[in-house]
Amino acid sequence: MSVLRVGNASGFYGDRFDAMREMLADGPLDVLTGDYLAELTMLILGRDRLKNPDAGYARTFLRQLEECLGLAHERGVRIVTNAGGLNPAGLADAVRALADRLGIPVRVAHVEGDDRTAAHPGTLAAHAYLGGFGIAACLRAGADVVVTGRVTDAALVTGPAAAHFGWGPTEYDRLAGAVVAGHLLECGAQATGGNYAFFQDGDVRRPGFPLAELHADGTSVLTKHDGTGGFVDVGTVTAQLLYETGGARYAGPDVTARLDTVRLSQDGPDRVRVEGVRGEAPPPTLKVGLNRLGGFRNEVAFVLTGLDVEAKADLVRTQMAPALGRITDVRWDLVRTDRPDAPTEETASALLRLVVRDADQQAVGRALSGAAIELALAGYPGFHVLAPPGKGAPYGVFEDVYVPHGAVDHVAVLHDGRRVSVSPPPDQHTAVPAPVPEPPLPQPLPPGPVRRAPLGLVAGARSGDKGGNANVGVWARTDDAWRWLAHALTADRFRELIPEARDLPVTRHRLPNLRALNFVVEGILGEGVAAQARFDPQAKALGEWLRARHLDIPESLL
Structure with missing residues (x-):
């Protein structure tokens, strides 16, 4: 046809x-x-x-x-x-x-x-x-x-x-x-x-x-x-x-x-x-996606400029502690975007991000819109925030x-x-199918000089979310790069390069027809994208972070 x-x-x-x-x-x-x-x-x-x-x-x-x-x-x-x-x-x-x-x-x-x-x-x-x-x-x-x-x-x-x-x-x-x-x-x-x-x-x-x-x-x-x-x-x-x-x-x-x-x-x-x-x-079953409201969420980003960033962050945490005592979930992240002797105020500044979650919308609203803003004239030197916090917004949970x-x-x-x-499929895998045999590794590259360099110079990546899990697909552009990648980027090496994954289950799958490895990281996204559990809640840039990490790469590939 x-x-x-x-x-x-x-x-x-x-x-x-x-x-x-x-x-x-x-x-x-x-x-x-x-x-x-x-x-x-x-x-x-x-x-x-x-x-x-x-x-x-x-x-x-x-x-x-x-x-x-x-x-x-x-x-x-x-x-x-x-x-x-x-x-x-x-x-x-x-x-x-x-x-x-x-x-x-x-x-x-x-x-x-x-x-x-x-x-x-x-x-x-x-x-x-x-x-x-x-x-x-x-x-x-x-x-x-x-x-x-x-x-x-x-x-x-x-x-x-x-x-x-x-x-x-x-x-x-x-x-x-x-x-x-x-x-x-x-x-x-x-x-x-x-x-x-x-x-x-x-x-x-x-x-x-x-x-x-x-x-x-x-x-x-x-x-x-x-x-x-x-x-x-x-x-x-x-x-x-x-x-x-x-x-x-x-x-x-x-x-x-x-x-x-x-x-x-x-x-x-x-x-x-x-x-x-x-x-x-x-398979004999259909996936059903469940979406429910998980509670309310609020956040604020404190801008810490210049010297003593760690001490300024400690001061904010201490001053905010009384207001956060009854909140169910409190998360602090210090993002060191600052650099020494910076030529602009923005590049001299770090961000201290506070995210709170609770079943009570008023509690998350009061904690940030009240307590955080009351520090405006009583906090660290140079106190300001990226944006004033709101009342708290509902967040979702997916399973x-x-x-x-x-x-x-x-x-x-x-x-x-x-x-x-529409009838169900006439044949279904009623028993768990046998595992797909792991394909053999390619022949490793012969030993030679290496150079410390970003993974992304020799490999592409794309990442995404499935509920609370993330996957990172990594592929090589040449046969020689695949011969190196398949041996060098193990699940343990992945955990070293992505510290967030160190204590999480990471499964590596080999797809040699594509010169690719696919990593599944369980639980890195918490309760799913709607819960916004991390800086990049859908893991869209997780692969690009991995490509930016440095490791010893054969000079012949560079």
Whole structure:
């Protein structure tokens, strides 16, 4: 069958507004997807729904569609999005109303069944990650726009691919290929030079959004529209492939994709071929993300300038101690951004950051807005803060649980109102599959002179979050660099370079086809991004910190 061209116009709620119009106008497409959901987004939408029961979906999608629905209809491009969030039926109705107002004949369907909030009292939002076969049912019945709630990010691609190529639920290699393509597309411009370690290799001032050319055998080519910014090469695709993943098995509701089988090759300018992907049966359970309010949070950053920074910090802590005695969680961080004999006041200053959390909003408000500001004329010399503290804001907590496929009523609501139940996968890994054999290490480089230098001179990295855990994917750009990296960057060396991880479980996974190592650091993000437990709550820059650390690197690689 013909190639299926699937593009992406959104990697998160708040991504580039013009991307939908650009993707529709700048080149040919069959399907345009938009990913609007993340763990934090579900919490935000949950709070929206508390204020208005008719809310709970990504409102920017409707505004984008108002500009672009006519163009999509004219070009015959179908739109598949998870912008429905907590209320896919509500967004589907809003799209129909918009189409009627614009006079555009559009068939709108939606997918439901992910909402598990009633089964988890005390949560603001609890949603199962559904697969792509509900989307496929909607498209097979003729839908032009398909709206979903919580599906896996890759389901936005596996659904259209299964519908187009007629794949069944046990065609695991093909489905796994589509999962990999979906994972590469899901974060938008991250696959086309955005957030890329070697960003200076191309012009990334305004990267174009990616698209995948999918084939019936599950292989694909990752590319972008001609003439758009950014660039696509094996490195940008490797970086996105490693993003927010773990070991060799990438489990989902439709299939378990084997990331250790993925092969990437440059297929021309801005074209990377993705092939060799093998798939296995999915696990017997679905992941359910639970979002709840954890309490209230407040913070203030004291600016410590010039001499005696440590003594000034000790004075602040001592003066604040009486006001903080009853607060449940108090965290101090001294960030030494100062330098001796600094040429500017800013570079002569350090930051002392105080973060407090408690179930009582008034307690966190009083502790900082009262006690901290009362020190203005009674504290260390040069006292000031970056910004006055507020009353305290609610923060969220994310965790995941697992339920059997049969516990979820996965339903495709077709454009004509018919409801089609989506059966659980016919085959599931009911037993824990055997561990993937650890691939052999490459031959080490022969001994030679070394030089102390940053890791990032010879390796790229990309990091991200999954609940309270972080992953850091590190890859080498040459075979010789891989021969060194695979032996030098052990889990113990990782802990040495990232002191925050010293007392945490760190698992290293080898992916030799990608010349890559993937490190999973458990618990480094506390209760997840919404809890904002650390300076970089989503671990977005953890990989760049690792690349900036120095170690002994063979001079032959430098």
